[in-house]
Amino acid sequence: MSAIGDTCHVVPVVRTLQRAFPQAQLTWVIGMIEAQLIGDLDGVEFVIVDKSRGWRGFFDLKKALRNQRFDVLLHMHPSMRANVLSMAIKANRRVGFDHARAREGQRWFVNEQVISATKQHATDAYFCFAQLLGVDEQALCWNIPLSxxxxxxxxxxxxxxxxxxxxxxxxxxxxxxxxxxxxxxxxxxxxxxxxxxxxxxxxxxxxxxxxxxxxxxxxxxxxxxxxxxxxxxxxxxxxxxxxxxxxxxxxxxxxxxxxxxxxxxxxxxxxxxxxxxxxxxxxxxxxxxxxxxxxxxxxxxxxxxxxxxxxxxxxxx
CATH class of the missing domain: 3.40.50.2000 (Glycogen Phosphorylase B;)
Known part of the structure; x- marks a missing residue:
C-alpha cells in the first residue's frame, strides 16, 4: 500500500481474513513509513519495500520472496508502482479491482477482479477482496498494537x-x-x-x-x-x-x-x-x-x- 490512510482501510480486511481463515499465512508487502504504524500486527508477516530505491526496490522484493509462491495475491493498490512490484510476487490467483477502478493498467497484472461497485467508501472497496474469497461477515476492528x-x-x-x-x-x-x-x-x-x-x-x-x-x-x-x-x-x-x-x-x-x-x-x-x-x-x-x-x-x-x-x-x- 502506498499511503498511511490506505493501510488503515485495509487493516480490518486483514482482521476479517484472519477470523475467516485462522490457519492462513498472511504476508503484507508494505512501504517503510506505513510499516512504522502497523508493521507489528499480530499474525502477519511484513515484507518492507523501500519505495525510494525504485527498480532496486523491485529486485529487493523479488529476492525476499524468491522461494515463496502464494495461493492468492490481493493486489489492492491500483498504481503503476504496485503493478511493477506485483510482478515480483508469484501467486496462483491474482486479484485486482474491477475495470472501472483498476487504474494505471492494473487489470493486465491480475487474473481475477472484484465485483464492480460505483459508489463505495475506500474501506468497503477493500472489503470486496474478502468477499471475492467467500467471506461476507466483516470484522470491523483494527487492534493496532501500542506499547x-x-x-x-x-x-x-x-x-x-x-x-x-x-x-x-x-x-x-x-x-x-x-x-x-x-x-x-x-x-x-x-x-x-x-x-x-x-x-x-x-x-x-x-x-x-x-x-x-x-x-x-x-x-x-x-x-x-x-x-x-x-x-x-x-x-x-x-x-x-x-x-x-x-x-x-x-x-x-x-x-x-x-x-x-x-x-x-x-x-x-x-x-x-x-x-x-x-x-x-x-x-x-x-x-x-x-x-x-x-x-x-x-x-x-x-x-x-x-x-x-x-x-x-x-x-x-
Missing amino acids: NQHQQFAKNHCRNDKPLVIVHPCSSQRQRNFRNWPTECFARVADHAVSHHDAEIIITGGATDFEQHYANEICCLSSHNPINLVGKTTLKQLLALIEQASVVISPDSAPVHMATAVNTPVIGLYASSNPERTGPYLSQQWTVNKFPEAAEKFLGASENQIRLGRRVHDPSV
Missing part, C-alpha cells in the same frame, strides 16, 4: 480533567493538493473549543517546513496557546495521542483514518475530495462536506455526475 511507552507518551501530554482536541491541519504535500483549511479558521475553532468547552488543544503534523510554518501560524493567531507537537511524534505516538483524544479535527489526511482505527470521533473537513469515499469511516455524521458545492463550482457537475474519487484541483477550494 506502554507509546501510551505513556500520550498520557504525558493529556490532562484528565479536560477534553483533548487534536487539530491536524495539513494533509500530505503533493502537486495540486488544496485540502488544507486556512490557518485563521483553525485558530478560531481552537479558541472556541477552549472558551466554550474548556478543552486542551494539541496541534500535530509532520516535520516538513510547510507543516511547521502552518502550525506556528495557528499558534500565533490563537488566543489560548495550543500545544504544538508538529514534527515531534512518531506514528505510534500520534496514534496513542489520538486514542486519548475526545475528537480529531482534520482535512483529508492520515490521522482521520488513524482516529477511526482507535474509535475516536473525527470532524473531517472536506471540499476538494469526496468524504463518501475517503472520509472518516465511522464519523461521517460529523464530517463537514463541501465537496458537492466545490464540484458544482469548479467541475461544473453534480457529485453524482462525476467519478467517485475525482478531486477538485483549484486553489480557492
